[in-house]
Amino acid sequence: MKIYAVDFSEETPKYAQISKHIKKLIDKGKIRDGEKLPPIRKLSSFLGVNNDTIINSYKKLQSEGYAVQKMGSGTYAKKREESRKLKRDYAETFKKMKGKDLDNYIDFAGETSCNIFFSIDNFKEVINEVIDRDGVNALIYQEALGFEGLRKSISKYFWNNKLAIEDILIVSGAQQGIDIVSKAMINVNDNVIVEKPTYNGALFVFKWRGANIFEIDMEKDGVGLEDFKEILKKNRIKCFYTMSYFQNPTGMTYSREKKEEILSLAEKYDFYIVEDDYLSELIYSPNIKYESFKSLDTNNRVIYIKSFSKIFLPGIRLGYLISPKEIKEQIENSKVNTDISTSSLMQRALDLYIRKGYWKDYINNIKSMYLKRYNYMEKCIKDILKDKVSFNSPGGGFNFYLKINDHIPVTSDRLFYKCKRKKVLISPGVLFYRDRDDGVKYFRLGYSQTHETKIKKGIEIIDKILTFDKDN
Amino acid sequence: MKIYAVDFSEETPKYAQISKHIKKLIDKGKIRDGEKLPPIRKLSSFLGVNNDTIINSYKKLQSEGYAVQKMGSGTYAKKREESRKLKRDYAETFKKMKGKDLDNYIDFAGETSCNIFFSIDNFKEVINEVIDRDGVNALIYQEALGFEGLRKSISKYFWNNKLAIEDILIVSGAQQGIDIVSKAMINVNDNVIVEKPTYNGALFVFKWRGANIFEIDMEKDGVGLEDFKEILKKNRIKCFYTMSYFQNPTGMTYSREKKEEILSLAEKYDFYIVEDDYLSELIYSPNIKYESFKSLDTNNRVIYIKSFSKIFLPGIRLGYLISPKEIKEQIENSKVNTDISTSSLMQRALDLYIRKGYWKDYINNIKSMYLKRYNYMEKCIKDILKDKVSFNSPGGGFNFYLKINDHIPVTSDRLFYKCKRKKVLISPGVLFYRDRDDGVKYFRLGYSQTHETKIKKGIEIIDKILTFDKDN
Numbered sequence: 045m046k047i048y049a050v051d052f053s054e055e056t057p058k059y060a061q062i063s064k065h066i067k068k069l070i071d072k073g074k075i076r077d078g079e080k081l082p083p084i085r086k087l088s089s090f091l092g093v094n095n096d097t098i099i100n101s102y103k104k105l106q107s108e109g110y111a112v113q114k115m116g117s118g119t120y121a122k123k124r125e126e127s128r129k130l131k132r133d134y135a136e137t138f139k140k141m142k143g144k145d146l147d148n149y150i151d152f153a154g155e156t157s158c159n160i161f162f163s164i165d166n167f168k169e170v171i172n173e174v175i176d177r178d179g180v181n182a183l184i185y186q187e188a189l190g191f192e193g194l195r196k197s198i199s200k201y202f203w204n205n206k207l208a209i210e211d212i213l214i215v216s217g218a219q220q221g222i223d224i225v226s227k228a229m230i231n232v233n234d235n236v237i238v239e240k241p242t243y244n245g246a247l248f249v250f251k252w253r254g255a256n257i258f259e260i261d262m263e264k265d266g267v268g269l270e271d272f273k274e275i276l277k278k279n280r281i282k283c284f285y286t287m288s289y290f291q292n293p294t295g296m297t298y299s300r301e302k303k304e305e306i307l308s309l310a311e312k313y314d315f316y317i318v319e320d321d322y323l324s325e326l327i328y329s330p331n332i333k334y335e336s337f338k339s340l341d342t343n344n345r346v347i348y349i350k351s352f353s354k355i356f357l358p359g360i361r362l363g364y365l366i367s368p369k370e371i372k373e374q375i376e377n378s379k380v381n382t383d384i385s386t387s388s389l390m391q392r393a394l395d396l397y398i399r400k401g402y403w404k405d406y407i408n409n410i411k412s413m414y415l416k417r418y419n420y421m422e423k424c425i426k427d428i429l430k431d432k433v434s435f436n437s438p439g440g441g442f443n444f445y446l447k448i449n450d451h452i453p454v455t456s457d458r459l460f461y462k463c464k465r466k467k468v469l470i471s472p473g474v475l476f477y478r479d480r481d482d483g484v485k486y487f488r489l490g491y492s493q494t495h496e497t498k499i500k501k502g503i504e505i506i507d508k509i510l511t512f513d514k515d516n
Numbered sequence: 517m518k519i520y521a522v523d524f525s526e527e528t529p530k531y532a533q534i535s536k537h538i539k540k541l542i543d544k545g546k547i548r549d550g551e552k553l554p555p556i557r558k559l560s561s562f563l564g565v566n567n568d569t570i571i572n573s574y575k576k577l578q579s580e581g582y583a584v585q586k587m588g589s590g591t592y593a594k595k596r597e598e599s600r601k602l603k604r605d606y607a608e609t610f611k612k613m614k615g616k617d618l619d620n621y622i623d624f625a626g627e628t629s630c631n632i633f634f635s636i637d638n639f640k641e642v643i644n645e646v647i648d649r650d651g652v653n654a655l656i657y658q659e660a661l662g663f664e665g666l667r668k669s670i671s672k673y674f675w676n677n678k679l680a681i682e683d684i685l686i687v688s689g690a691q692q693g694i695d696i697v698s699k700a701m702i703n704v705n706d707n708v709i710v711e712k713p714t715y716n717g718a719l720f721v722f723k724w725r726g727a728n729i730f731e732i733d734m735e736k737d738g739v740g741l742e743d744f745k746e747i748l749k750k751n752r753i754k755c756f757y758t759m760s761y762f763q764n765p766t767g768m769t770y771s772r773e774k775k776e777e778i779l780s781l782a783e784k785y786d787f788y789i790v791e792d793d794y795l796s797e798l799i800y801s802p803n804i805k806y807e808s809f810k811s812l813d814t815n816n817r818v819i820y821i822k823s824f825s826k827i828f829l830p831g832i833r834l835g836y837l838i839s840p841k842e843i844k845e846q847i848e849n850s851k852v853n854t855d856i857s858t859s860s861l862m863q864r865a866l867d868l869y870i871r872k873g874y875w876k877d878y879i880n881n882i883k884s885m886y887l888k889r890y891n892y893m894e895k896c897i898k899d900i901l902k903d904k905v906s907f908n909s910p911g912g913g914f915n916f917y918l919k920i921n922d923h924i925p926v927t928s929d930r931l932f933y934k935c936k937r938k939k940v941l942i943s944p945g946v947l948f949y950r951d952r953d954d955g956v957k958y959f960r961l962g963y964s965q966t967h968e969t970k971i972k973k974g975i976e977i978i979d980k981i982l983t984f985d986k987d988n
Contacts, residue, residue, distance in 0.1 A: 060786050100752060135852075139660045159652045167655065168647045175640045180631045183639065183831040188611045216688065220855035227724055232704050248853045252699055254726070280572060314532050359655040359860030380607075381720045383692035387859045388831030 045090050047074055048082060058093055059100035066101070067110050070121050077123035081111065130457045130474060131244075137469065146493075150502035153469040154493035155292075156358040157442075161409035166402045167393070174392040182392050186385040188376060190214020190364070194395035198364055201398055202350075211372065213365045213379060216386045218320055218351035221365045222246050222285075225318055225347055226253050228378035229371060234282040237275060237315075239267050241476030241483065243292045246285055246320070255282070259478065262291060264436055266298035269305055281315040283347075288337055289324040290441025293476050293488040297439065303337050310345040316368070317346045325355050325407050328415045329439030344368035347375075352394065355407065362386065362394055414442055417491040417499065424503045425489075432510045442492040448485045452510050455484040462509045468502045517562050519546055520554060530565055531572035538573070539582050542593050549595035553583065602929045602946060603716075609941065618965075622974035625941040626965030627764075628830040629914075633881035638874045639865070646864040654864050658857040660848060662686025662836070666867035670836055673870055674822075679838065685851060688833045688858045690792055690823035694718050694757070697790055697819055698725050700850035701843060706754040709747060709787075711739050713948030713955065715764045718757055718792070727754070731950065734763060736908060738770035741777055753787040755819075760809055761796040762913025765948050765960040769911065775809050782817040788840070789818045797827050797879050800887045801911030816840035819847075824866065827879065834858065834866055886914055889963040889971065896975045897961075904982045914964040920957045924982050927956040934981045940974045 050065045052058060069075040082090070084098045091098075102119045105111035113119050138153070146154075174182055189195065195209040215221045222245070230236060232254035238247065240259035250257055258275050260267040267286070275281065284306065288298050298306075310317050319337045327334060338348040351363040367375045379385070397403055422437060425444060433446040448454060456472035457480075463470050473486025489506075491499060522537045524530060541547040554562070556570045563570075574591045577583035585591050610625070618626075646654055661667065667681040687693045694717070702708060704726035710719065712731035722729055730747050732739040739758070747753065756778065760770045770778075782789050791809045799806060810820040823835040839847045851857070869875055894909060897916060905918040920926060928944035929952075935942050945958025963971060 057784065057786055103752070135849075156656075159656055162652050162655075164647060164652045164655075168644065171643060171647070172640065175636060175643070180634050180636045180829070183634075183636075183829040184628075184631055186830055216855045216859075219853065223854050232726055245853055248849075252853070254704055280575070312529065314529050353856070357652070357655040358658055358856070361855065361857065361859045377607075377720075381691065381717055381724070382695050383688045383833065383855070384825070384830070385833065387688075387833045387862055389862065390859055 045082065045086075048087060048090065050091060059097045059104065062087075062091065062093075062097065062101035063104040063110075066105060066121075070110055070123060073123075075121045077121060079121045081105075081119045081121055083118060130460070130472065134460065134472070134475060137464065148467060150468045150498045150505070151493040152489040152491070152502055153471045154490060156353070156492065157355050157410060158492055159357065160413065161406055162357065163402070163406075166400075167397065170396045170400065170402070171389070171393045174389065174396055178392060182389045184388070186388055188380060188385065190386060191388060191391035191395060194391045194398075195364075197395050197398045201403070207366065211366055211369075213367065213376060214386050214391055215349075215363050215365050215379065216361045216383065217353045217363045218322060218349050219245050219249075220382065221349035221351070221363055222318070222320065223249050224378045224382055225283075225349070225365070225367075225375060226250060226255075227382065228374040229316070230255050230282055235279045237267075237272070237281055237284040239286060239291060239294075241293055241473065241486070242285065243287065243320070244475055247478065250285070257478065262294045262296050264296055266296065266302035266306075269302065272306070272309065276309060276313045276315075281313060283316040283318050284310070285318045285320065286337070287320045287322055289321065289332075289334075290326070290438050290443070292322065293443060293471065293473070293486075294436075294445045295438030295441055295443050296436065297332055298337075300333075300335060300340075303335070303340055307337060307341055307343070307345060311343045315345075316371070317341075318349065319346055320349050322351055322354050323441045326411055326414055326442060327440040328411075328418055329437075332439050338366060344370060347371075355410075356403075360390060360394065362390060414492070417494070417496060418442070420496050421489070421491050421499050421503075424500050428500075428503050428507050429510070432507065443488050443490040445486060445488050448487070448510065450485075454510055456487045457484070459487055459506070459509060463506060466505045466509070468505045470506070517554065517558075520559060520562065522563060531569045531576065534559075534563065534565075534569065534573035535576040535582075538577060538593075542582055542595060545595075547593045549593060551593045553577075553591045553593055555590060602932070602944065606932065606944070606947060609936065620939060622940045622970045622977070623965040624961040624963070624974055625943045626962060628825070628964065629827050629882060630964055631829065632885065633878055634829065635874070635878075638872075639869065642868045642872065642874070643861070643865045646861065646868055650864060654861045656860070658860055660852060660857065662858060663860060663863035663867060666863045666870075667836075669867050669870045673875070683838055683841075683844065685837045685839065685848060686858050686863055687821075687835050687837050687851065688855065689825045689835045690794060690821050691717050691721075692854065693821035693823070693835055693837045694721050694790070694792065696850045696854055697755075697821070697837070697839075697847060698722060698727075699854065700846040701788070702727050702754055707751045709744070709753055709756040711758060711763060711766075713765055713945065713958070714757070715759065715792070716947055719950065722757070729950065734766045734768050736768055738768065738774035738778075741774065744778070744781065748781060748785045748787075753785060755788040755790050756782070757790045757792065758809070759792045759794055761793065761804075761806070762798070762910050762915070764794065765915060765943065765945070765958075766908075766917045767910030767913055767915050768908065769804055770809075772805075772807060772812075775807070775812055779809065779813055779815070779817060783815045787817075788843070789813075791818050791820050793820060793822050794826050795913045798883055798886055798914060799912040800883075800890055801909075804911050810838060816842060819843075827882075828875075832862060832866065834862060886964070889966070889968060890914070892968045893961070893963050893971050893975075896972050900972075900975050900979050901982070904979065915960050915962040917958060917960050920959070920982065922957075926982055928959045929956070931959055931978070931981060935978060938977045938981070940977050942978070 047069060050062055052061055054061050084095050088095045088098045110122055111119050112122050195212040198212055199205055199207040199209055226249050230253040234255050236250050236255040237258045239262050260271045317337050321336055324334055338346045348366040353360055432449055432452055434449060435444055435446045457474050460470055460472040471488040473483030474480045477483040519541060522534050524533055526533050556567050560567045560570045582594055583591050584594050667684040670684055671677055671679040671681055698721050702725040706727050708722050708727040709730045711734050732743045789809050793808055796806055810818045820838040825832055904921055904924055907916055907918045929946050932942055932944040943960040945955030946952045949955040
């Protein structure tokens, strides 16, 4: 018991001092992960406080992830997961680096489009035209659904005028789209199905809602349907979150058959498909045709989310969402209660940018550049990493997802840290799974930020680490 | 039982058809509010389906707010609240009206600043300067905390350089600030204290998090401290949400004493104060001094949220948040998982706008205009509505909160609908309380959108309705 002694020298409430003390003991390893904490009465009499004080400090530990309560058995210490450290280190890497610092690195982890073909002059022209045309209104009027002109352009240029503009909601990027949809529809203990692996930012949001998360392994043409049906038979599902093209991180694309089958399951079992169409502009393979779940949906089962920030410019923070009639109102209210509306001026500027054809030109240019990088990187991986990794060619997007072959004794988190020391940034697989162990043999390499000249060099560095892995 | 007969002619799952059928019965009043629904076995044998089907349809009814389950007793119908209808009608009023339509109304409900003194030329100058200076970077770089230049300006111009720029997080307006803080800190069944009445958008967010909400009546100088202490003695509280200046809707401002006492309670009982400083720029009364909770906080107890959209331009969608060190990381992660970051270009433009002194000029102009409207409206209310209403003069902001005196037989929701028919928009008190009944005698009148010439006319119309209320 001795280690539990608190001297109560601080001004804060006693229960807070106790939990702080125990936290330190856990962090330092003096209380081990899974070790039972003293029974409430025992600790209260040892410390000379009353039982409520101990109860409150244990509750505080729980709420901070430092303890778990087991029914009828007591409270147990919990070491904060290792993978948290990696996630934090990974996030910090990008938080701390600004553009210039990143120039010294070979960045295979960047997830946004590069700006080589972006003409700032076109954008300046567009924004000035908007200001001259709309005056102060450009900074004032906020239609709940977003600027009508932009919604019209989206319907016209991206959906052949087949979308009603009342069904489009402008959001501040796809991440916000996921958050808004989740708040509109997912409540505590609702069941959500996700792909395994999946986008970490979406997992985070579903956990925020207190959802039960079911994962289904990704196959070459989408998630496994047998597992899907098993889950549906036993559980009432609220929604299925999917990235239909160049799934992040696996790079896989759904076959038409799988999309149709999942759509009919959605109808049969009454759930929604949340389709995060994040990179379908970048199709390189002639075998891949663009048919979103949304475009195949005849039963109002799909909530479609599209980001402009991913393929276009990250700082623009724009995207849109198409919701089925049944939950349109909830989703609109969710947007209002999330941030009222999205920046009015940026919406107007993007609208004009699209209507002037600048968008199309930009996408065409960027696509041909990425295709070159894609081919080059694929060749480098095959030539240099040879039998050290396995992968499927995605046929589009801007990532490769590689499996470290079994005979190579390197985990992906270790690879991340070692690469970083050699000024190469990769995304370790452990980021994309709920259970770290599932991701230890995978890593993702992206080429959106990295020119051919650097691609080869970076892959050579990875090869060296995979070849001579020692603790240095 | 007959009314429960479903013909199962649709293609959708049976449980969905059953719940749809029951919903209709509730909406039409054939099943009354609070009426017990048939026991599961009885209904399943009556409809010839299995028990699970009924269980699922009752669950669906619950999730849509059409039923409540009582432990050990069964499931009961619930009529969707009347106040929802009002809330929806109120929201629709503004959703549907664009600028021009609103011109035909006398708008006492608008909650954002007006744009008379805003110079679009200054803004155009600023945005072009940013584009010329930063080029495409203005649309690309996203620092997790927000544009550093803007954070520096916030510290320099609004906090006398006393804030560390690492403690400032740029958000897309105050609503987002509340959402982000809540997701970082509030979990299901956590206890939150709010003012009664309070801002509806905040209530909505806390409910999203599954929080238990405690309300404390507003007094002239802030919430009642006796009630506050009672709640603290019996419950572990996560946070207290407050609008310290010109509280919305009451218009009340906290006294220094109350602020200090609440700060010391926060330290003693270990909770955070979420301070939504939404209009402190508009102090008219010489008796009111600007001292935010944040500025008086010596123990890192205050999470401070400031909107630029409220006082400045609604379409700009910018604000900031200052968090105590202890929860800074959680709040930053919450921002990232909410929408990655806020529009980079708008942040840069606002920064320059502030540094060039345009902000200060704008606020000074707008403040002197609002002061005039404030005085004029106060006079109109006193002269025209005389003994029909009671109120406290707020001494700042842009709202009056009026109580309909007891001898006037009009409820505030009725007043809203009647005013709307006469082209006057007001905010009925029922919007601001969790229990509709608490708000039936109150309404809010704002003058931010309404010139003196219209103020008098609008109040005369309200007077007529309060005088001769009949059902027409």
